[in-house]
Amino acid sequence: MDISVVVPLYNEIESLPELTSWISRVMDDNRFTYEVILVDDGSNDGSWEMIRKLNTGNPFIKGIKFRRNYGKSAALNTGFEAAKGNVIITMDADLQDSPDEIPELYRRIVEEKYDLISGWKAKRHDPLSKTIPTKLFNAATRRMSGIHNLHDFNCGLKAYRKTVVKNIEVYGEMHRYIPVIAKWAGFAKIGEQIVEHRPRKYGKTKFGISRFINGLLDLMSIFFVGKFGKRPMHFFGAMGTLSFFAGTICVIWIIWEKLYNLAHHIVPRQPTDNPLFYIALVAVILGSQLFLTGFVAELVARSAHERNKYQVEEVI
Known part of the structure; x- marks a missing residue:
């Protein structure tokens, strides 16, 4: 199988039909063999019923449902365990990530031999209350991790070699630091690709200031565990x-x-x-x-x- 698309979601029922249809169209146009793994992180708006309906119409769409809300890291880690594709693509379910980016991400992993490609939303459609903390967070992460070529660590749109996701563990709120986790695991060829950031079409953002504070604490944890975990x-x-x-x-x-x-x-x-x-x-x-x-x-x-x-x- 060429590609596994892992989509963590929480209360995104409105966007799922459009998102899965868009992904399938891109895959068919490029003749990729694929699967779409929708990980429902304890939604209470009927998202799982929608996933069931989408699976009935398209067997390449698969679903995993949590009993309760565990967080994005848990959803990604579970999706990684289930993924079978040679290249794994992750994206958010809110339609702010464009599936049209998938072919180029796939090409760079396969042809340029990158371990991980992280998206960079150079032009964002977010309020200052979100963009300013994000810039501070990314600057701190670059300095502490030594990965100076990434501008947006927290972009949901990423591509991985299969070996990468099968050899890392994502937990807590560590999804923001997957490039850092991959680097500490020995996957050093990490690149970046400018991607389109689309305005949110449905629902509301899950971002809060507590995530920024928790993110800095998690960065310190990753730095310590990665460098001194065995000594x-x-x-x-x-x-x-x-x-x-x-x-x-x-x-x-x-x-x-x-x-x-x-x-x-x-x-x-x-x-x-x-x-x-x-x-x-x-x-x-x-x-x-x-x-x-x-x-x-x-x-x-x-x-x-x-x-x-x-x-x-x-x-x-």
């Missing part, structure tokens, strides 16, 4: 060493100050009257806690079933 002591031990070092410097200064005062017959002040005493105390305690956290994290990492699971690209 947490390297992080906590380094921080603990710095804290101990700072505390030691403070202690040496307090001792030197007291000895200097005694040598010059100056009445020394009590150590507890010196603010550095409390800084040293906090630094030493914090260093101890960081070391203990590192040891516990190492035990957890060594007990994890995937501790020796690595990305193997080829064996001969």
